[in-house]
Amino acid sequence: MTDEKCCCGMDATTDANAVPEGKRTEGLVWQYGDERIEYAAAAGHLDIYDPARVLEGKMFNVNYVASSVNGEAVDSSKRPVTFAYNGGPGSASVPINFGGLGPKRVVSEGEKFASASYEVVDNPGTLLRETDLVFLDALGTGWSFVADGYDKKRVYGLEEDARTFCRAIVRWLDENNRWDSPLYIYGESYGTMRSSVLMRYLGEAGVPLAGVVMLSAYFDWSQNLPGNDLYYLGMLPSFASTAQHFGVTGQGVDVDEWFDEASEFTANEYAPSLMKGDRIDPEEKRRVAEKMEHYIGIPADFLLAHNNRIELEDFRANIVRDRGLMCGRLDMRYTETMTLPVQRNTFYFACEDPAAHALEKVWYGAFRSFLRSTLGYVNPAEYRLSVWSEIGIGWNWVHDEPGMDDTKTAAPNLAFDIATALRRSPTTKLAILGGRYDAATPWWNMDHTMSQLFLPAELKSRITYHRYGCGHMAYTDVPTLMQMVDDMREFYAAE
Structure with a gap:
């Protein structure tokens, strides 16, 4: 009678906790x-x-x-x-x-x-x-x-x-x-x-x-939970650096200076504006949106329609959309061809990361x-x-x-x-x-x-x-x- 084998080639009666020799x-x-x-x-x-x-x-x-x-x-x-x-x-x-x-x-x-x-x-x-x-x-x-x-x-x-x-x-x-x-x-x-x-x-x-x-x-x-304003605050300086990398904003400015400048805007202007919620003056809200556009390259009207809160997937999908590309998540400098219009699933898009696919x-x-x-x-x-x-x-x-x-x-x-x-x-x-x-x-x-x-x-x-x-x-x-x-x-x- 021959010994039974499992699909991995080991004896079917092998201890389930057995491992190969080191x-x-x-x-x-x-x-x-x-x-x-x-x-x-x-x-x-x-x-x-x-x-x-x-x-x-x-x-x-x-x-x-x-x-x-x-x-x-x-x-x-x-x-x-x-x-x-x-x-x-x-x-x-x-x-x-x-x-x-x-x-x-x-x-x-x-x-x-x-x-x-x-x-x-x-x-x-x-x-x-x-x-x-x-x-x-x-x-x-x-x-x-x-x-x-x-x-x-x-x-x-x-x-x-x-x-x-x-x-x-x-x-x-x-x-x-x-x-x-x-x-x-x-x-x-x-x-x-x-x-x-x-x-x-x-x-x-x-x-x-x-x-x-x-x-x-x-x-x-x-800070990673939906609706927490610290999420949006944390993203902005990284969005700004990414927009600068793609030549959308920050041209002629040192990369560290640009990140630091965006960080100062986040702490001193962006954060207080988000804390006001719908109590914010409309003119102040637009000023903040226009300054956000200055840093991250996303149009102010789009930002205003989202109450100056932009999701990562929206940024990834839009920052180089005119080039037919989407940018990465783990490393936003990486790009690959934009997904098809019928591929609307949000979780699918979130997991499609050029930075992971590259290496x-x-x-x-x-x-x-x-x-x-x-x-x-x-x-x-x-x-x-x-x-x-x-x-x-x-x-x-x-x-x-x-x-x-x-x-x-x-x-x-x-x-x-x-x-x-x-x-x-x-x-x-x-x-x-x-x-x-x-x-x-x-x-x-x-x-x-x-x-x-x-x-x-x-x-x-x-x-x-x-x-x-x-x-x-x-x-x-x-x-x-x-x-x-x-x-x-x-x-x-x-x-």
């Missing part, structure tokens, strides 16, 4: 100019157990550990280790690995779409210069999964996810004997919301945290090739690159805000977690990075949220801000990537 390759070399790093790369799973010692899930990770840097042997007890991840919720960590921080990178050229004949090179902007790197895929993404029979509701949520990552980090430190190493976390997009809670949870778990990097940060979820496929291809060809790692399961429509839509946003009177909020402001973590650990460093052309996590909103914490000077001195000429995925922009090299070198070296 793989590790040593003696790899990263080279850029006169710089040289010898390193090992590994891929495999971490077993994650909940407090009752029940298997919660298995978290897939790819890690890079240096053995020598520019000819000098590495002392692993002194070398930092950084845990990095993307967001979603529902995104695996491929973009931040093969797009930005890992030792290998797919070559990108401005706002051009990568072709099927993409090139992979030693990443000139890799963070491996400063730290060993561990890229974690959240449970339910990539090859990470919730254990068979375990309730996914105990995993798919803001607090639940952060606690899982806390357990995963502790597990990796144990398995790799790296408790002496300075510990960092690096999150992008929703990953910054995860990091906000995680930096507090790590402290509560007794794990010392040297630093946190927040890329494309968003802390106050209430995600080639990052994934390079990642799969590296695992198979360099590490010899093969997994017959489907790799779940982006599953927001499955995980993110049903995400549990309820959060027990630290220090509040037993108040659980469904639209949390996670900056309070940051403030709590920094107060408890004033030696922890925080770097916040972002771009002018990011409409997913606008810089203005993050800056406004942080300003509302009223942190004392000694804690504010632990925070550095870096605003770049890029979008959400800063590493796709080569000038930004190389600026990040200098900024991260300074950040990791700082006491």
Whole structure:
């Protein structure tokens, strides 16, 4: 009698929680100019157990550990280790690995779409210069999964996810004997919301945290709710930069000066006008609309018809419509052909993002090739690159805000977690990075949220801000990537 096989080629009687054997390759070399790093790369799973010692899930990770840097042997007890991840919720960590921080990178050229004949090179902007790197895929993404029979509701949520990552980090430190190493976390997009809670949870778990990097940060979820005027305020400076990029407004003005000028208008004129609602004088309302047109290039009459509140999808659909194009969301500099008039579904349009279409496929291809060809790692399961429509839509946003009177909020402001973590650990460093052309996590909103914490000077001195000429995925922009090299070198070296 022959053994029964399932569609993935494994025995039908195989343990549902079984995973392929992890793989590790040593003696790899990263080279850029006169710089040289010898390193090992590994891929495999971490077993994650909940407090009752029940298997919660298995978290897939790819890690890079240096053995020598520019000819000098590495002392692993002194070398930092950084845990990095993307967001979603529902995104695996491929973009931040093969797009930005890992030792290998797919070559990108401005706002051009990568072709099927993409090139992979030693990443000139890799963070491996400063730290060993561990890229974690959240449970339910990539090859990470919730254990068979375990309730996914105990995993798919803001607090639940952060606690899982806390357990995963502790597990990796144990398995790799790296408790002496300075510990960092690096999150992008929703990953910054995860990091906000995680930096507090790590402290509560007794794990010392040297630093946190927040890329494309968003802390106050209430600003994303329909009808919240902070949403419209936050978008305006990024809209202004995008209109300038396409030659619609701001010609002859320095790009940072233009963003700052639009930000000043937002705080000093636009915000007070929105606060007045329908009590605003009609002449003032038109003056504001005309000044908005000056910055963002959308006609004043259109703005007035929408009470000077413009949705992202309206801006994306109209700013370069005369060229037959729509602009991106993650990075508004990217464009592609406008959707057909019959394609009216709002959610469909919101998800049609040129910035994602331009590079995600080639990052994934390079990642799969590296695992198979360099590490010899093969997994017959489907790799779940982006599953927001499955995980993110049903995400549990309820959060027990630290220090509040037993108040659980469904639209949390996670900056309070940051403030709590920094107060408890004033030696922890925080770097916040972002771009002018990011409409997913606008810089203005993050800056406004942080300003509302009223942190004392000694804690504010632990925070550095870096605003770049890029979008959400800063590493796709080569000038930004190389600026990040200098900024991260300074950040990791700082006491």
